[in-house]
Amino acid sequence: MDKDIKYIGLVGFHILIGILLYAIPPFRSPFYLAIISYFIFRIITAPNHKKTFEVLLACSYIIGGEAMFRMTSGGLFYEISKYLVVLFVLFGMFYKGISGKGYPYFFYLIALVPAVVVASVNLRYDLNFRTSIAFVLSGPVCLGASALFCYDKKISQQQILDVILYMSLPIVSMVTYLYFYTPSLKSILRGTDSNFATSGGFGPNQVATLLGLGMFAFTVRLFIKSPSLILKFINGFILAFISYRGIITFSRGGVFAAIIMIGAFLFLLYTKSAYQRKQQIIFTFIMFCMLGAATWIVSSTRTSGLIDKRYANQDELGRDKNDISTGRGELFLEELEGFLDNPFLGVGASGMKNLRLETEGVIITSHNEVSRLLSEHGMLGIFILSILIFKPLAYRTQHKKNLFFYAFLVFWFATINHSAMRLAAPGFVYALSLLNITNEKRVIHRKSIAKL
Template sequence: MIKDLNYLSLIVLHIVIGILIFYLPIIRQPFYLAVIVYFVAQIIIAKKSKKTLTVLFACSYIVAGESLFRMTGGGLFYEISKYLIILFSILGMFYSGISNRSYPYFFYLIALLPAVVLASINLGYDLIFRSSVAFVLSGPVALGISSLYCYNKRITKSELLDIIKYLSLPVISMTTYLFLYSPSIKETLAGTGSNFGASGGFGPNQVSTILGLGIFALTVRFFLKSPNLLLKIFNGSLIIAITFRALVTFSRGGVFTAILMIGAFLLLLFSNSSFNQKRRIIFAFILFCLFGLVTWVVSKDQTNGLIENRYANQDAVGRNKDDITTGRTDLFLGELEGFINHPYLGVGASGMKQVRLEKEGQIIASHNEISRLLSEHGILGIFIICILLLKPLSIREKSKNNLFFYAFLVFWFATINHSAMRLAAPGFIYALALLNVTNEKKRPIHRKRIIQ
């Protein structure tokens, strides 16, 4: 009961934070700075047994709040979230070290370096070397550092649920901000393209991605931490609000990713449950689907039916669009061509931007991390992809207690295929799949000795 009250108070607090950020722009940067100072202090003063958990709480909160602080200008600079993940992970390494079996991620980080050397040679004057390289490599480096830290770190199932709770809190603040920023969705409509007006004036793709992560986090809460109908309705209402805001961004990537994550989580949950638990899951799932139906009906009404056209890949008048990927396929094929032309070391970090600038006269960033790794790193890109795909599977063979293992990998893989690594989230969520999740320690039962 006390835990439920603490959870409810955190939800209310983050709704208030969203309101304050909207109405008092002056507090945005000081608040973000206070969040950083708070988590650094918590990591330093935490007991040794709680260091790992505190680091993971800090990283979870930062990645979930990235889009909010980017859209409001609260972040101290654009890529700060990725650097904070690196900082918190290094602090964690200082206190608790790393596993000696995490060495493939050292090789992964080393394999990124040749692309930096090539970039220093190849990038033209129109692309600033430092910012261009930092933009494409800060995400992969954050993934590597956080993976080094997380690999085989022991946490309990309940601690993992707390980490997921931290992923939901800033999303609630962002959802509150979005409702205040554009309370009337109909006024923001301009066809079936991505809706900046409904995304806080920021990139719909990034906003949708983080909202999708929040949908997943609260769905986990709905199924595993809502023991009564009242809490299920409360968490379901939060899911409806966040899903609605994700849908009306008209950016499908985050929504589809959330659906895939939830599917992966529920399949593992159902297969590992007893008969009675399965009955409860089925009941919760029916209620969950009803919430989804309500959300879709409301979204369809508020967008004058355009949301249905968007997900059917049609324009505003119902004509089918030729390219469901909105140009991403051409970028993908162009980067594969870059790999074919430069198979050994690739074109260097941000090299494909340079190629597109010379060919098309404009700088276009990649939307697909897999093709970017191949084009910019060459054969080393294949080596990097093999590490990223195979290493998590090896740890899964030894420890099958991470109920969210496949959901985490789905988020990483789906996100890097529609949004590359613009956000810190895919790198850190990938690292969570490397945790060694253990069963709760049972308290010993003390029996009184009978004196005869």
């Protein structure tokens, strides 16, 4: 009961943070600095056996709040979340070391270097070399560092649930901020394109991605951490509201990623549960489906049916759009062509952005990390993708206690295919699939000999 009260208090506190971030702009930067200081203090002062756990909590909170601090300009600079994740995992490596079995991720990081060398030769003078390289490589480096740290680290089932909770708390603050930022939809909806006004004035793709992550996190709470009716109601309401805000960004990628992620989690949860537990899961799933249907109906009503047309790939007049990928397919093909033209070392980091600037006169960045890796890294891109895909699958063959393994992997792969690695979230969540989840030790109470 005490844990439930503490949880409700944490959620309420983060709702209050969302209100303050909206109402008091000067509060934003000091709050972010306070968060950084707080987690550094926790990592440094934690006992040795809790260092890994504290690092994971710190990284989870930072990745969950990344879009919120970008949209409110609360962060010190745009890419700070990725650098903070790297900083925290370096703390973790210093205290807890790394597994020698994670050596493929060393090779992965080394394989990123040649693209920097190629870029130093090819990038135009009007593209800032440092910022261009940092933009495309900060995400992959964040993933590599996180994977090196997480590989085969042992944490309990309860601890991984706490990690998921910590990534969801700043999302609660963000969705609260979004509620106050866009109190009415009727005055801002004009079509079926992704909507900045419903995304806090920031990129709908990134906001929807993290709202999708929040949908997954509260689905986990609903199925695993809601023993009482009041907790089911609270978690169900938060899940519905986050889902609603994700849907009305009109950015489909984050919502689709969440649905696949949730499906992967529920499949493993059901197949690994005993008969009685399966009955509870079925009951909760029926409630979950009803909640989903109600959320969609509300979303459709509030958008006057425009959201139905968006997901049917139609414009506001109901006419079918030619390109369901909204231009991403063309970029994908261009990058594959870049790979075919430069198959060995690729065009270099930010090379395709440089090429588009020369040929089209505009800077267009990739939305697909797979095609970007191929075009900018050449054959090394294939090597990188092979490590990223097959190493966790190989690890899974011997460590099968992570209920969220496929969900984490799905989130990474789905996200990098519609939003590249603009956020720190896909890289760090990918690394969570490499954790070694252990069963909590049961306390055995023995009678003393004197009492026998």
